[in-house]
Amino acid sequence: MTAVTQTPSAPIPPAEPERCPVKKTMTLFRDVPLLLDCGLPLSNVRVAYHAYGEAQENAVLVLHALTGNSAVHEWWPDFLGAGKPLDPTSDYVVCANVLGGCAGSTGPAELPEVNGQPAPITLRDMARVGRALLEHLNVKKVRVIGASMGGMLAYAWLLECPDLVERAVIIGAPTRHSPWAIGLNTAARSAIKAAPGGEGLKVARQIAMLSYRSPESFALTQSGFRRSGVPAISSYLEHQGEKLVARFCERTYCTLTAAMDAFQPSDYELRNVTAPVLCIGISSDVLYPAVEVKAQAAVLPNSTYWELNSIHGHDAFLMDAQDLPERVRAFLHS
Structure with a gap:
């Protein structure tokens, strides 16, 4: 019998560690529906989200902009990473696609209809869906950060979930939309x-x-x-x-733009926000002028205002961050 010599196969290289988490999807309000602000119930609400870092009872909640999504690593690399404001090596960072969006969460076509159109939803509705997700993830307290629409949504969180929000960073966003x-x-x-x-x-x-x-x-x-x-x-x-x-x-x-336009909290409501809030205006912002952001932030009893000096307008928080990440990191972790 002739012996057969086998050439040992090349060792299989170890798999590279996962650079970015996979988007996950959760269905909420299965048993008890979400009661929308318009008065209609909504069951089986699908929420798509990303989570970075090890699960903890304290989390950093990122709220995305109008056309953004939950993949923070794709659109905010200056903020996400070791030593940055959103640090997965020490923090549990969560970002969910908003109700009414088109990035995996329940969208307009799945909303109940009113006169043949999707029912109107509000930023407060979005905050209540986010709260249900955090409860599922066993998160008890959050530090919130949002820019643009995400900043307005952060105000909704401060009003709707004061027991959850320890502090908030609001970038380039007003408390309510101007004419x-x-x-x-x-x-x-x-x-x-x-x-x-x-x-x-x-x-x-x-x-x-x-x-x-x-x-x-x-x-x-x-x-x-x-x-x-x-x-x-x-x-x-x-x-x-x-x-x-x-x-x-x-x-x-x-x-989503209709929900932003309809968000009009009163100064009385805002004066009852007790959490520390860092409000950031952008010097050349023509959408939400810095003077408007500063004046509205002054209504909050425990706010700090800082201004990003950039010629690049509203989008400077994405394209010309300068000292913004360090300012945010210091506030979130103080």
């Missing part, structure tokens, strides 16, 4: 209604992008013409519209 902000959203929704199927959403995004930056920012980054002879700013806005249509839902855009 200017409501007007911009109204124009965007009108564009979507006039041209459903994607074209209106492109225009809505272009309107929004003009408010997310500043004249100085566009003068620096979008001056001149492309080789085709098209103005750089026109090409930029077309590109931004195309990108959003590829990943977002026009019904979600209408649902």
